[in-house]
Amino acid sequence: MTEPARPPQSAMIDMSRTHPPLVPATFDPEYRAALAEALSLSTPSEIVGAHRWMGTEADRTAGASFTARRLGAAPDPGRVVVTNGTQSAFTMLLGGLVGQGSVLAVESLTYPPILVMAERLGFEPRGVAMDGEGILPDALAALCRDRRPKALYLLSTLQNPTTATMSLERRQAVIEVARRYDLQIIEDDIYSLLPERTPPPLAALAPERTWYILGVAKSIAAGMKIAYLVAPSPAEAERQFWPGVRATFWMAAPISAATSTRLIERGGDQRIIDAVRTEMRQRHHIVRPILDGLDVVTADGALHLWVRLPRGSSASGLAALVRRRGVIIGTAAPYALPGEQAPEAVRIGIGHARSHQELEAAMRAVAASHADAWTAD
Ligand SMILES: Cc1ncc(COP(=O)(O)O)c(C=O)c1O
Incomplete structure (x- = not known):
């Protein structure tokens, strides 16, 4: 197994979050208009x-x-x-x-x-x-x-x-x-x-x-x-x-x-939600073939993937391997109740990556690390 050099912190792709993707072409004009109208309908002093x-x-x-x-x-x-x-x-x-x-x-x-x-x-x-x-x-x-x-x-x-x-x-x-x-x-x-x-x-x-x-x-x-x-x-x-x-x-x-x-x-919320939905459909489409063969649980509109690992494997071990390839993912551990054993599973947010290229690169890092982990066993 070749050991990839660890990328600097600033170059890391953070897939541990479940933020929705940015949709600036829709969000920015909608938000600007809503803010401007809010400020023109009342005075700033009345608002704040x-x-x-x-x-x-x-x-x-x-x-x-x-x-x-x-x-x-x-x-x-x-x-x-x-x-x-x-x-x-x-x-x-x-x-x-x-x-x-x-x-x-x-x-x-x-x-x-x-x-x-x-x-x-x-x-x-x-x-x-x-x-x-x-x-x-x-x-x-x-x-x-x-x-x-x-x-x-x-x-x-x-x-x-x-x-x-x-x-x-x-x-x-x-x-x-x-x-x-x-x-x-x-x-x-x-x-x-x-x-x-x-x-x-x-x-x-x-x-x-x-x-x-x-x-x-x-x-x-x-x-x-x-x-x-x-x-x-x-x-x-x-x-x-x-x-x-x-x-x-x-x-x-x-x-x-x-x-x-x-x-x-003004209905801007729905237009933004529609743009986020469209973007998420594309992201699921990108991700699916790359993780083919892994035990991935997700659904239409989900901002993340839940990947269950084979028996005897370690979620923190996989997260560490993925991190060496410059990608941050989460494990099940923080979700477990005190005294309970977390399942060996990882959570991967797919909305937060800044571009489709970044998303694809991150998913390839996860797939490669997953393959490495099983070869190493
Ligand atoms: C289940 C759940 N509820 C709430 C939130 C955050 O909500 P808010 O930013 O409105 O506090 C999150 C964000 O990760 C979440 O996963």
């Missing part, structure tokens, strides 16, 4: 002179139309809260709905910031076994009987990291368990806007107990730092978020909220 609290009426109405894409109909804007991204919404919800000493049910491999928040806020995350469609309703019911979790956090579409999407029947079965054990659901639907088709979110089927979060980070732009949250009712939105008068860290920066509102009002 005060906190946005749960969002202005226009923000919450825009959030209602943005989430309507997935919910089927626009929710009452009174249920909508504009937040500084999904993670900011978590800090309020996990503190308020779960809290110190309580249990939060999560997928057996879960989004790592949830584990960080568990440590900081003092709640206990408990994993629910998954199959190719996400969490198993029977395993959730068993956890409910044993540990009485206060809430369940999940991604029903394109789960991170496995890319699993729940069928409609699986969603209904999970809701049935949640109703039986009076479980609140925190549904993070952040990857759901890119697939052409996906079943309705749990929030559309069980609005009475679902806290629905639709961030823009994975379909429009991560740096906007905007996520729209839909609470079960206006009163519950207020109960969890009006303490905002005493804490402001989760609130959207007003200029970003105003720009996002205008972007949605």
Whole structure:
């Protein structure tokens, strides 16, 4: 096996992230127009002179139309809260709905910031076994009987990291368990806007107990730092978020909220999402033949690939080999719950590469390293 020289850090291609691809030909004019219109409809002092609290009426109405894409109909804007991204919404919800000493049910491999928040806020995350469609309703019911979790956090579409999407029947079965054990659901639907088709979110089927979060980070732009949250009712939105008068860290920066509102009002959000979808179709097309023969799990619109490695192999070993070829990929380890063994699998983001050439080069590095790893065994 020949040992490639390690490239300098600046030349590394970072495939460990799940950012959507940049689509400047569409994004830049749409964003510029939304920003200019936001600034001409109100004065700068009106926009940034005060906190946005749960969002202005226009923000919450825009959030209602943005989430309507997935919910089927626009929710009452009174249920909508504009937040500084999904993670900011978590800090309020996990503190308020779960809290110190309580249990939060999560997928057996879960989004790592949830584990960080568990440590900081003092709640206990408990994993629910998954199959190719996400969490198993029977395993959730068993956890409910044993540990009485206060809430369940999940991604029903394109789960991170496995890319699993729940069928409609699986969603209904999970809701049935949640109703039986009076479980609140925190549904993070952040990857759901890119697939052409996906079943309705749990929030559309069980609005009475679902806290629905639709961030823009994975379909429009991560740096906007905007996520729209839909609470079960206006009163519950207020109960969890009006303490905002005493804490402001989760609130959207007003200029970003105003720009996002205008972007949605003028339909620019959909035009950007369409451009990202088109670009992702091309990227999947590039990647597929290069990784032919590997155990790749992904789906239409997914921003990443989940590659399961053969028995006895090491994900960190493969990541190290790939790194020597100048490419950074992630492993399953950060997604595993404390004390649990992570599967030998790697996560490869395909949206972040700056060009098709870069994407192709990175994928060839992964395929070559994978081949080297098995030759070395
Ligand atoms: C499952 C999941 N939720 C939320 C986020 C980030 O959301 P935000 O930037 O809105 O905080 C990510 C980004 O990696 C994610 O993978």
